[in-house]
Amino acid sequence: MRPLNVQIRLGNLRHNYQILKEMHGGKLLAVVKADAYGHGAVRCAFALADLADGFAVATIDEGIRLRESGITHPIVLLEGVFEASEYEAVEQYSLWPAVGNQWQLEALLIRHWKKPVKVWLKMDSGMHRTGFFPHDYASAYAALKQSEYVDSIVKFSHFSCADEPESGMTEIQMEAFDLGTEGLEGEESLANSAAILNVPEARRDWGRAGLALYGISPFGGSDDRLKPVMRLSTRIFGERVLQPHSPIGYGATFYTSKSTRVGLIACGYADGYPRRAPSNSPVAVDGKLTRVIGRVSMDMMTIELDASQEGLGHEVELWGDTVNINTVAEAAGTIPYELMCNIKRAKFTYIE
Numbered sequence: 001m002r003p004l005n006v007q008i009r010l011g012n013l014r015h016n017y018q019i020l021k022e023m024h025g026g027k028l029l030a031v032v033k034a035d036a037y038g039h040g041a042v043r044c045a046f047a048l049a050d051l052a053d054g055f056a057v058a059t060i061d062e063g064i065r066l067r068e069s070g071i072t073h074p075i076v077l078l079e080g081v082f083e084a085s086e087y088e089a090v091e092q093y094s095l096w097p098a099v100g101n102q103w104q105l106e107a108l109l110i111r112h113w114k115k116p117v118k119v120w121l122k123m124d125s126g127m128h129r130t131g132f133f134p135h136d137y138a139s140a141y142a143a144l145k146q147s148e149y150v151d152s153i154v155k156f157s158h159f160s161c162a163d164e165p166e167s168g169m170t171e172i173q174m175e176a177f178d179l180g181t182e183g184l185e186g187e188e189s190l191a192n193s194a195a196i197l198n199v200p201e202a203r204r205d206w207g208r209a210g211l212a213l214y215g216i217s218p219f220g221g222s223d224d225r226l227k228p229v230m231r232l233s234t235r236i237f238g239e240r241v242l243q244p245h246s247p248i249g250y251g252a253t254f255y256t257s258k259s260t261r262v263g264l265i266a267c268g269y270a271d272g273y274p275r276r277a278p279s280n281s282p283v284a285v286d287g288k289l290t291r292v293i294g295r296v297s298m299d300m301m302t303i304e305l306d307a308s309q310e311g312l313g314h315e316v317e318l319w320g321d322t323v324n325i326n327t328v329a330e331a332a333g334t335i336p337y338e339l340m341c342n343i344k345r346a347k348f349t350y351i352e
C-alpha cells in the first residue's frame with residue numbers, strides 16, 4: 001500500500017480540550033466542522049464524548065452524521081440553514097441553529113415547531129460576513145423572544161482578527177457586541193481558539209474551539225500548552241545522488257549547488273500537500289529536519305538528505321511533531337486549517 005499515513009492522536013485531542021476548557025471557563029463547544037478540520041468528525045466527537053459540552057458544525061449534513069452515529073450532545077449549526085426546508089432536519093435531529101440574517105429569522109418564526117428550539121442569534125460585530133448589525137440586533141432578538149417556538153437565545157459573534165492581537169479589531173468587535181446586546185438577557189458566545197488563549201474578556205458562557213483543539217497555535221509557531229493531534233508521514237521510496245548544477249522537478253525551479261543526495265517521497269499535491277510549498281519547506285526524516293527541494297508534483301516530491309540521514313524505506317514526517325504545520329503553511333502562503341482539511345488518499349489511524 002502507498003505509504004501515506006495520517007495518525008490522529010485522540011489523547012492529544014482530549015488534552016487540548018481540557019486545557020482550553022479550563023482556560024475559557026464556562027462551557028466549550030468542540031468545533032468539528034469540515035470533518036473536524038480533516039481529522040474525522042465522528043471519531044473525534046466520540047473521543048471527546050465524556051468531556052465536551054457540545055459540538056459545532058457548519059452544515060446540516062455534518063450535524064446529521066454526528067446524530068446518526070450516536071452523538072447526543074448539543075450540536076450548534078454555526079451558519080444556520082441554507083434553505084428554509086432544512087429547519088425540518090434541524091428539528092428532527094435536535095440541532096441548535098444559528099440565525100444570522102432576516103430570511104433565516106423569518107423562516108424560523110413562521111414554522112410550526114413541535115418542540116421549542118434553542119437559537120444562536122448571530123451579530124455582525126465587524127467581520128461583515130453574516131449576522132445582524134448591532135443596531136438591528138435587539139429587534140431580531142425581540143422577534144425571537146416573542147415566539148412560543150423559541151426556547152432560549154444564545155447571543156454570539158465571531159472575531160475576524162483574534163489571531164492578530166495588534167490589529168485592535170477584537171476590542172472593537174467586543175465593544176460593538178456589548179453595546180448591541182445591552183439589556184438582552186441570555187447566554188453569550190464570542191471566543192474562538194485565539195480569543196480563548198489570548199483575550200480573557202471574550203470568555204463568556206460558551207467558547208468555540210477549533211484550531212487549538214487540534215493542537216495548533218493560532219498565532220503561528222507552537223504553543224507548549226497544546227499537543228498536535230494530526231501527524232502526516234510517508235516513506236522514502238527512491239534515493240539517488242545528483243551532480244552539482246542538476247535541475248530537479250517540473251519547471252526546473254531548483255538546481256543543486258553541490259553533489260546532493262535526494263530522497264523521493266510518496267506525497268504530492270493530489271494528496272493535499274500544498275503545491276505552493278517552495279524548496280526549503282521543512283520535512284523530517286526519522287525525526288531530523290531537512291527540506292523539500294524542487295516543485296511538489298501530483299503524487300510525489302523530492303527532499304534533500306544529508307550524509308548522516310537514512311534513505312530508502314525510512315519515515316518522513318510532513319507535519320506533526322518535529323515539523324510544525326504552521327511553518328509549512330507559512331512557507332506555502334496558506335494557513336494550517338487549509339492544509340489539514342485538504343488531506344486525501346492517506347491511511348488514517350486513530351491512536352487512543
Ligand code: PLP
Binds near residue numbers: 078192210211
Ligand atoms: N466559531 C465560528 C463561527 C467559526 O466559523 C469557527 C471557525 O471558523 C470557529 C468558531 C472556530 O475557530 P478556530 O478554529 O479559530 O478556533
